[in-house]
Amino acid sequence: MKILSVAEKNDAAKHIAGFLSDGNVQRKEGLSQYNKIYEFNYNFRGRNVKISMTSVSGHLLSYEFVGFYKKWKSCSPDDLFEAPVVKQCPQDFLKIKATLEREAKSSDILIIWTDCDREGENIGFEIISVCRKANANIQVYRAKFSEITKQSVKNAMNNLGQPNKQISDAVDVRSELDLRIGASFTRFQTLRLQKVFPDVLSDSLISYGSCQFPTLGFVVERYKAVQDFIPEPFWKIKVTHKINDLIVDFLWKRTRLFDQLFCQVLYEKCIEQPRANIIKVQTKPKSKWRPIPLDTIELEKVAGRKLKMNAKETMHIAERLYNQGFISYPRTETNIFPHNINLYNLVELHTGDNRWGQFAVRVLQEGVNPRQGKKSDQAHPPIHPIKYTDGLNGNERKVYEYIVRHFLACLSKDAEGLETVVEIDINNERFEARGLQILEKNYLEVYHYENWNVKEIHSYRQNDTFNPTSIELVDGETSAPNLLTEPELISLMEKNGIGTDATHAEHIDTIKQRMYVGLLDEIYFVPGELGLGLVEGYDSMGFEMSKPHLRAELENDLKKICENTKNPKIVLAEQINKYRDVFRKAVNQANKLDLCLSKYLKSRANIVENNLNSIVNALPENILKCSSCGSNMVLKHRQNNPSFISCQAYPQCRNAIWFPDKVIDIQLSPDTCVSCGNNVRLLKFKFRPGSMAPYYFDVHTGCVGGCDSQLLESLEINGAHSNFPHSDNNINSSGDTVRNSFINQNAMNRLNDQQGTTNRNFNPLSFDRKFNLANNSRNFRLDSAGDADIQCNCGVTARKYTVQKENANKGRQFFACSKPLGEPTKCTFFLWADNNAPQNNIFQDTNYDRQHSNYNRNFHNSNQNRDHSIPNFRAKKRAASTTINTRTQRKCGNCRQEAAPLIADVEQEENEETEIKSQAEDDEIEVEKESATKTENQNVKDFCDCI
């Protein structure tokens, strides 16, 4: 038995394997140089098994748009709320994926060891999907651990559970929304503002993101608070007491008053009887607490405050230190050391250093005493040094030193002191002075980043009196807050749930890159013209795009998905509807954005209409929604040939509606179909005279949305099949997932139906009627596929052939179903190997045109004597339904002509087998299989003259 274990990153895989194997592990190279394979033997439930432990590098798959939706100007940004998206493996991770596939094939069990957080659960499902595709029978378990320590890891192995789909679903919802909302608003803003302000923004990328905009919002908000600040005068009474050279300040218990007259009255009272009565003298121990163990956010903030380095640079350096083995994993939310970590050993490494070595010795002598925080990400310990070095320079040295000093400080003791509080009364007004005596500096001796200053005070005794040196009426005025610094900005992001510990620095960097914000004196954030204009523009529309609560609301919903109290499909649909609504309203008043920006950009604004047509290329009009993927389907015209209707997600979705030669011309009618709804446009057909049944005029306006079965039959549009998915995921043969919010909307409608709620967005065509308008939708791989990855309609790997016949295609290679001749499920999948592009395969295939014309002419001729009265025609069709289905399947995959030997009815096909074979052998067409050692001539019958 072999077990494949997969962690979220190489470092985790290495440690987990080390703990499980008690160090008896063999390291092997994976296909990705960064993700090794750790092999060891293990006693699993009483059996000796071999475990291969490897890793991914975070997410293995990510959502992307397909087909025309990828191109900025080839679709409306509004379409991106519904356009199909695929979850696929980016180029960078193909090697990791290949390692998983290879290892999964030879494994019986898969154990997921990703981090035990939300993203980790989702990454786990990505690993599962890849491994299951390679080995459908692999058994899956989830290891649940609270930290990567020996005890915790072994405990997890002994208590394996199942991965949690709800948690993973929540992440899918988050990812899909981020992509749809980000892409739609980014394209809209960028394309529009480039056009409105070509002089200053023609090369700018003006992005929108659910984290970057609130981050910008914080900067703008503080900036405006500073700008709009109106100082307010105040008054206060100050008392001093000087003995020798020491002046003690007594602060008024009322602090300050904003009423000058009232303050003056109180002041004069004090002056009248200025003798001070000491009413309380209290001396008590006071501690200054050592820091809590270091997490990422604290490192970023302290680096900004004390090391004068920004968060991005700090994290970059921390990663370098981690990769050199000097410090532990730097992206952690944990500020509690696990119980069984050997802190003594870690401290001991530093005893020889001439800067902090003595302190390290002292910590060992006094005993390590970690101050504990309250947070744990259940995966990584707090950031701490794991190797000693004195060889670093520059900022690396500074960051390493900080991490070491912080580590030693948090393990030592709090600083101890004595605080004296003296309270006096002057004619019923109270004042207070504080003194501080430091007894033991403790952690402060190593942690130079903090001060604790002695404050001397005279010796006072309760009930004594004295004459103050001065009693003054002091005036002042309130002052504006400072502009935001990076540590403050990070605190705000953390508090409002914007980004994660691993992404705060990136979001801040993004808004700098986009020129939304800049730095004043290298410390303070100020919004730039673009940032101010964008925030004000959306504010003026009434949308709080730059406020954090939109993201916070989503976060609440995601929690509910994880808790199984809210359906992910509903959350997704609700959020999409919400943002689409805002988007459309924003587009309708887009000139407000221009107006606000023109205030700041000091550039002439071109007038651009408040719509999306003005910023994208001329788009084809939508006819109906694709029954396969939910995208828009549009009319494609070809010179001198019939038009056809194509899915906008082509080539990933190959759903199309083809028309026979009897259709001479098709134009879009301005009207939509009353039966099928507003989503379906009527078409104006021009038929070849006499080609249609007598009751059709040569010019006919009709619907191909599914309501007019007579028309569909007459145009040979197959309405008998449906591959409309009954789940929200449209899984193709390769198992990759195509998600589409249009389909999700229907899923939500179904749920609403069950709950008895009104279904206002119901789409009769796609959900109820379930017509697959053309049964020629081809399967597609979403990975970047090599030859071996091409799959046919049956879902098996297609074979590669070479055309041998003396014709225009001689020498070209193509893929077709690899099943043997006579196999009833053999499909007519066809794909030119040198040419996946639509133009050559479908749009410009002159062979197809010729063949298709011939076919229709023959078909028409052979039927010319038939009784075309509808009942009779339909009865015949029903009687021969198997035949029709077979015929549909047996059309040539390339040109869609019904290849002559394959027109035969099902019942006859077997009987005709011999005859077909001999025909094939006589045929002069020769097709040679690319990889076969012998030629299988009988395959010839599957391909027609066009090949």
Next chain:
DNA sequence: GCAAGGTC
């Protein structure tokens, strides 16, 4: 040329 989330 889009997002945010992982991570070498």
